[in-house]
Amino acid sequence: MIALGIGRPPARIAVFHFPSYYRYTIRDGYSGDIINSTLKPRGMLMWNAGENMKRRYFGLLAGICTFTAFLLVRWQWRMITLDQHRQLVQPEQPETADIITHIHNSKHLMVSAFKDHRRDGAIRVISIIKRQELQKLYCVLCVHANASSRGNETLRQCVSSEAHIELHSDHFGYPYCASDILCTSPSSIEATHVSISADPNAVQSLKYLPIQNKEVRKSFKYNFTVCLSNVFGENNNALQFVQTMEVYKLIGIQRAVIHNISCGPEVDKVLRHYSKEGTLEVVPWPIHKFLKAAPGWLPRLDPGDLHYNGQLTILNECIYRYMYQSRYVLLNDIDEIIMPYKHASLGDLMDTLHKQHSDAGVFKIETHVYPKTEFDNSGRFNLSEWRRVPGINILEHIYREPNRYSFNPTKMIIDPRRVEQTSVHTMLKHFGPLVNVPYHICRVMHIRPPELPLLRKDQLYEDKKLWEFEKKLIPNINHALHEAGLLL
DSSP states (O other): OOEEOSSSOOEEEEEEEOSSEEEEEEEOTTTOOEEEEEEEEHHHHHHHHHHHHHHHHHHHHHHHHHHHHHHHHHHHHHHHHHHHSEEEOOOSSOEEOOSSEEOBTSSOEEEEEEEEGGGTTEEEEEEEEEGGGOOOOEEEEEEETTTTOOSOOOEEEEEEEEOEEEEOSOOTTOSEEEEEEEEOOGGGGTOOEEEEESOTTOOTTOEEEEEEOOSOOSSOSEEEEEEEEEEOTTOOOHHHHHHHHHHHHHTTOOEEEEEESOOOHHHHHHHHHHHHHTSEEEEEOOGGGTSOBOSSSOTTTSOSSBGGGGHHHHHHHHHHHTTTTEEEEEEOOTTEEEEESSSSSHHHHHHHHHHHOTTOOEEEEEEEEEETTOOOTTOTTOOGGGGGSOSOOGGGOOEEOOOSSSSOOEEEEEOGGGEEEEOSSSEEEESSOEEEEOTTTEEEEEEESOSSTTOOGGGSEEOOGGGGGHHHHHHHHHHHHHHTTSOO
């Protein structure tokens, strides 16, 4: 008997069994009168019961499948998250990385980190990678507890993700090469610090690089910055450095950058003077604490771990360091000057070149050798006060060697925002066309030992371009030498 009804005595259902039929009788709960009586075939009852059972079975099965699928999706999502974007315990007191820092659990080195807005905000870590020992590396991206602070406060929300390694194609055959480690995790959007590790779970033992170039800038502090590569050994060529800096200032350079490995005492005084003046940024570069850096560029002549004291890494680091600080960047060595010959300044030169090549970002300038073994016969700039200052007097070396090739080796003036990777004499990756500037428009004056030592002076070309700056240049040089403590 099954009770049905609400608010009154329930009706009663009676089921009478016949061999081939079932009779359903429903009686009133008060009077007991028959409300309804139906005779149905036995097969219909069996069919209804079977149908109800099927519905219940399939409903239960569907629920189990749905719940199982939910668990599987959630488990896979958690595995992906843990593998690609591991949420880590933040370091309580993170250690700030030096300019060169070992990558945790590897033989590689990291240098500095920059947000690359041209690569969808990826974090680019300038690095030095041992080519024959590549391994999987991980980016550990963290958000500073106080992003506006420059202190060493706690980092939070540290997340690790697999890194992408880009080895630069130029390495001159040395075991280590300039490289980029790219961090493309969505966490890079808000990250303020990054470290690289071979262990995705490491966080407490890491040193962290602050991420630079967080914002795109369209106005620049400097129009022209020159990256002077590095100074090393017992280099004490103080006079040439001062003369070069003062020439550059006259033709439009507002900022110079040099990575300092070591130098002589007089050069050190000069570096301190220009740093105090605000013209020069000196970046410490203790590469020899980490690698046997070669003093040259050919492994058979200058064996070591890394090409020319890490010159390629230095040039790339300087480009990104000044990407949003300087409109143009010059890439040349400390004993070279990129000199415009048809324009009064670098600004006038680049205005003209930009009008002719508006979509170009790389301008290659031919290098010409001015042998330091040949002197001006007049002695016009053989000044007695300069003789006490160690170094080469570039104003005395006015003779240029003829072209050795149809197109000489080059140095470059670049728009840093159109460059991804550079080598010494050309670009490896850049946006837009590359322009070869004729040497009668602009050339690199390289005062150095002769490339063609058998040539007589009368076989060289006389070039007195530097003498055009005499009126302002001489007093400026003397002032700088005096401020540096090299002239009484």
